[in-house]
Amino acid sequence: MRAGSLLRSNVGLPAFYLAIAAALWLPGVSGAQPAEQKRYPWDHQPGECFQPSTQADDLTRLSCAAPGWTDFAQAKTNFDRLLADPDYDLIERAANDLGFSAERFASGEYLFEALYLSMVGNFQITGVQGARQAAEWTAAKGGEGYSRLAEALVYYGQAWNVRGSRAARTVSPEAWDLFYSLLEKSDATLNVSSEKLRRTGPWHALKLSIAFHHPRYKADRLTLLKSAIAEWPDYLAVYTIPMEILHPRRGGSFELMEGVAQFALENTRTKHGAAIYALAYEWIFRMDHRHSIAESNVDWPTMRLGFRDVETKRMVRPWMWKNFAGLACQVGDRTEARRLYALYDKSEDAASRTDSDPCRTYANAPSDAKDAIGASGARGPRRP
Amino acid sequence: MDGKVIPDAVLLNPACRGQDWADYEQSKSNFGSLLVTPDYDLIERASQELGFSREKFATGEYLFEALYTTLSTSLDFDGAHGARFVEQWLSAKGSAGYAYLGKALVQYHGAWKARGTGFANTVTPEAWDAFYKGLAEANATLDSSSAMLKQMGPWHALKLAIVFAHPKLESERPKALQAASLAWPDYLTVYSIPMERMHPRWGGSYELMEGVARFALDRTKAEHGASIYALLYERQFREDCDCTLADSKADWTLMKQGFRDADKRRALQPLRTKRFAALACQVRDRDEARRLYEIYDKVRDRSAGEEPDACRIFASK
Numbered sequence: 001m002r003a004g005s006l007l008r009s010n011v012g013l014p015a016f017y018l019a020i021a022a023a024l025w026l027p028g029v030s031g032a033q034p035a036e037q038k039r040y041p042w043d044h045q046p047g048e049c050f051q052p053s054t055q056a057d058d059l060t061r062l063s064c065a066a067p068g069w070t071d072f073a074q075a076k077t078n079f080d081r082l083l084a085d086p087d088y089d090l091i092e093r094a095a096n097d098l099g100f101s102a103e104r105f106a107s108g109e110y111l112f113e114a115l116y117l118s119m120v121g122n123f124q125i126t127g128v129q130g131a132r133q134a135a136e137w138t139a140a141k142g143g144e145g146y147s148r149l150a151e152a153l154v155y156y157g158q159a160w161n162v163r164g165s166r167a168a169r170t171v172s173p174e175a176w177d178l179f180y181s182l183l184e185k186s187d188a189t190l191n192v193s194s195e196k197l198r199r200t201g202p203w204h205a206l207k208l209s210i211a212f213h214h215p216r217y218k219a220d221r222l223t224l225l226k227s228a229i230a231e232w233p234d235y236l237a238v239y240t241i242p243m244e245i246l247h248p249r250r251g252g253s254f255e256l257m258e259g260v261a262q263f264a265l266e267n268t269r270t271k272h273g274a275a276i277y278a279l280a281y282e283w284i285f286r287m288d289h290r291h292s293i294a295e296s297n298v299d300w301p302t303m304r305l306g307f308r309d310v311e312t313k314r315m316v317r318p319w320m321w322k323n324f325a326g327l328a329c330q331v332g333d334r335t336e337a338r339r340l341y342a343l344y345d346k347s348e349d350a351a352s353r354t355d356s357d358p359c360r361t362y363a364n365a366p367s368d369a370k371d372a373i374g375a376s377g378a379r380g381p382r383r384p
Numbered sequence: 385m386d387g388k389v390i391p392d393a394v395l396l397n398p399a400c401r402g403q404d405w406a407d408y409e410q411s412k413s414n415f416g417s418l419l420v421t422p423d424y425d426l427i428e429r430a431s432q433e434l435g436f437s438r439e440k441f442a443t444g445e446y447l448f449e450a451l452y453t454t455l456s457t458s459l460d461f462d463g464a465h466g467a468r469f470v471e472q473w474l475s476a477k478g479s480a481g482y483a484y485l486g487k488a489l490v491q492y493h494g495a496w497k498a499r500g501t502g503f504a505n506t507v508t509p510e511a512w513d514a515f516y517k518g519l520a521e522a523n524a525t526l527d528s529s530s531a532m533l534k535q536m537g538p539w540h541a542l543k544l545a546i547v548f549a550h551p552k553l554e555s556e557r558p559k560a561l562q563a564a565s566l567a568w569p570d571y572l573t574v575y576s577i578p579m580e581r582m583h584p585r586w587g588g589s590y591e592l593m594e595g596v597a598r599f600a601l602d603r604t605k606a607e608h609g610a611s612i613y614a615l616l617y618e619r620q621f622r623e624d625c626d627c628t629l630a631d632s633k634a635d636w637t638l639m640k641q642g643f644r645d646a647d648k649r650r651a652l653q654p655l656r657t658k659r660f661a662a663l664a665c666q667v668r669d670r671d672e673a674r675r676l677y678e679i680y681d682k683v684r685d686r687s688a689g690e691e692p693d694a695c696r697i698f699a700s701k
Contacts, residue, residue, distance in 0.1 A: 128689035162694050167626035172665060175694035182692060289502035329508055358498050358510035365510075 038089055040068055042078055069098060072105045072317065075114035083122045086133060088140035095146035099200060108315030110235060115146070116202040123150045124157035131158075148193040149202055155186035156206060168251075183214045204228035205237040212245040229267055234276060239264040240283045249290060257284070258297035265302070275315050278306025282323050285330075292330040300331055307340065318347030322359075329359040337363035405434060408441040411450035419458050422469060424476035431455075431482035435536060444650035446571060452538035455486060460493040467494075480530040488529070488542055491522035495549075519550045540564035541573045548581040565603050570612060575600040576619050585625060593620065594633040601638075611649055614642025618659050621666065628666040636667055643676065654684040665695035673699035 039045075068078045075098065082091050098115035105111065123130040134150035141147060159182035162175050171179070187210045190203060197203050204227070211217035211224050221242075228238045243260045246252030261277050268276040281303060285293045307324050310316045321344035328337035341363050405411045411434065418427050434451035441447065459466040467490045473483040495518025499511050507515075523546045526539060533539050540563065547553040547560045557578070564574040579596040582588035597616050604612040617639060621629045629639075643660045650656075657680040664673035677699050684690075 127691050132689070158692050162692055166628075170626060170628045170666075172668075172694055172698060174697045178692055178694045178697065289500075289506065292502075292506045295505075329510075330506070358508055358512075358514040361514070362508060362510045 040090060041081060042068060069111055072107055072109050072114050076118045079115055079118040088137050091137060092141040092145060099146045107317045110201055112201050119150060119153055123153040130154050144194045148189060148197055152186045152189040152206055155182050155189060159183045180214055183210050186210055199231060201232045201235045204231060208241045212242055233267050234272055236279055239280050243280060243284055254297040272313060273309030274302050274306035275309035275313055278303050278310055285327060286323060293327050294331045304336055321347060326359050329362050334363055405447055408443050408445045408450055412454045415451055415454045424473055428477040428481060435482045442651040443653055446537055448537050456489055459486060459489045466490055480532060484529045485533060485538055488522045488525040491518050491525060495519045516550060519546050522546055537568045537571045540567060544577040548578055569603045570608055572615055575616055579616055579620055590633040608649060609645030610638050610642035611646035614639050614646055618663060621663060622659060629663050630667045640672055652683045654680055662695050665698050670699060
């Protein structure tokens with residue numbers, strides 16, 4: 001790794017230290033690296049940023065920090081792009097930059113979340129091609145880094161491909177056997193991964209996903225959850241994985257889901273207020289086609305507090321205000337929906353809003369207008 | 385209605401036809417690539433060639449299915465951008481052709497976006513209002529489209545999708561189904577739309593679904609044997625529905641006949657054969673599953689590798 005890209009990850013250090021570090025060309029930073037670095041495909045910095053350094057131009061080179069990891073969506077897209085045309089030197093470097101960082105994007109997510117989301121898309125759900133690419137990555141760069149997680153994701157994806165996402169009663173005995181066997185392979189792959197990988201958020205996330213889906217690991221679940229929380233107390237997936245599995249459609253209940261959400265709240269309140277509580281419920285109901293949040297055991301005053309904490313701590317991407325407003329519509333809280341739309345309208349995403357958004361119609365209606373389903377408790381037939 | 389139409393003499397001249405539309409999947413991909421950076425001359429030409437053709441691909445789909453699937457998916461995904469694209473297409477090429485169907489598709493998908501795809505209990509009153517309003521607009525657009533467009537399969541498909549989704553149009557459903565099945569008796573979508581709406585998850589029943597499948601069988605038996613019956617059920621149970629074919633009222637003997645008829649009348653497709661095998665596994669017919677895997681293994685691309693497959697394990701026992 002060249003100095004520029006290493007220093008980029010140390011954004012919390014004072015600027016003068018960065019300058020000195022670069023000027024001294026710290027041993028182990030530049031010295032262990034090849035003289036010329038490959039460029040990321042999106043890196044259009046001037047050529048001198050890629051030449052062997054001299055002390056004279058080191059200070060100039062401070063502006064050579066490689067772009068790519070400043071925004072969550074862009075970082076994910078960039079990593080996707082690397083996997084689309086694999087160069088395992090670049091893939092390994094990018095995975096290390098993102099995956100072993102404890103830094104966050106301005107929108108609150110850890111850098112490793114962009115990597116993990118991209119890896120899920122490219123290894124968990126791409127079948128044979130993903131399996132081939134994971135094996136090639138390990139062969140090219142050894143198994144110390146994220147290639148092991150890629151291999152584990154391949155097995156995990158195969159397991160779900162076999163089981164399908166239908167109700168348990170529709171799954172054949174052969175499919176159950178194969179599902180569990182592949183989950184075990186995924187777990188075994190995680191277990192033989194490097195120490196440094198085992199400390200990362202994505203490792204914990206996948207470990208939890210496996211344990212909460214395989215009855216064999218039932219006794220380990222709480223230990224694994226505690227261990228994940230100890231390492232990454234404000235990593236949302238640590239809570240949303242068990243919450244999703246405790247959903248009523250999987251045989252759980254809204255009481256159990258709320259239990260996990262309250263657990264998240266306890267673990268994160270000091271630093272984040274109720275933000276994680278609100279973000280966790282938003283994540284759960286974002287893709288829930290069967291239930292509205294009005295049916296859950298959510299504590300709505302805590303949710304509203306959470307929206308404000310998200311706002312204060314800037315832990316949000318603009319479109320999320322609209323999702324939060326959607327939840328407010330579901331519970332029939334017109335005032336809160338209106339407030340959240342006002343936040344959304346101030347954001348850069350607002351340009352893409354459509355006038356036909358029925359939640360906005362509800363939010364802007366006079367206060368004595370009919371309430372949404374959450375407030376009235378009305379239930380329509382199960383057909384359009 | 386002032387769109388310029390390529391004369392039939394040109395469209396029907398084999399010498400003037402390239403290899404752009406030789407294969408269903410490739411045609412979808414080709415038409416999709418035109419939508420990325422729109423050139424309305426090319427889009428109009430392609431939509432005329434595909435959309436007003438009565439020809440089929442070797443795999444059995446009509447040429448217009450490649451156009452309609454791609455256009456619908458793209459406009460569903462693109463939202464506001466899709467609406468702008470259609471406006472520009474209409475402005476460039478007039479409303480006699482598929483640009484006008486695009487307008488109805490934008491309204492139709494807008495309606496579903498407002499409603500959401502969740503169960504009825506998750507839909508707010510405002511969302512229902514917006515949904516019905518959007519469907520009514522799409523329906524009005526279809527009704528005012530050109531006579532030429534009204535003859536085509538995609539027009540009928542969208543008409544059926546609208547009338548089977550809007551309760552106020554319930555009385556129009558039999559008429560729309562009759563008209564569509566007379567115009568395009570072997571266009572699978574004509575039956576799969578009502579069949580899907582008759583599914584228990586939409587408040588229907590397996591008996592009603594079987595009724596639609598039998599209607600399709602009657603309409604197509606002479607030319608296609610039971611293949612349309614089998615393909616319809618395959619399409620219904622391909623999607624996740626917390627159900628299997630074993631829950632349905634499908635006649636399994638007829639289904640097996642349908643698999644054979646489909647293979648006789650359409651070019652063999654590895655994916656279709658594997659999906660048929662999956663149905664055999666759902667009803668636990670090991671012999672039929674094994675037979676289908678044997679066909680599949682003859683036609684699949686072995687170099688592509690294969691995912692772990694529980695149905696194959698069942699078939700091989």
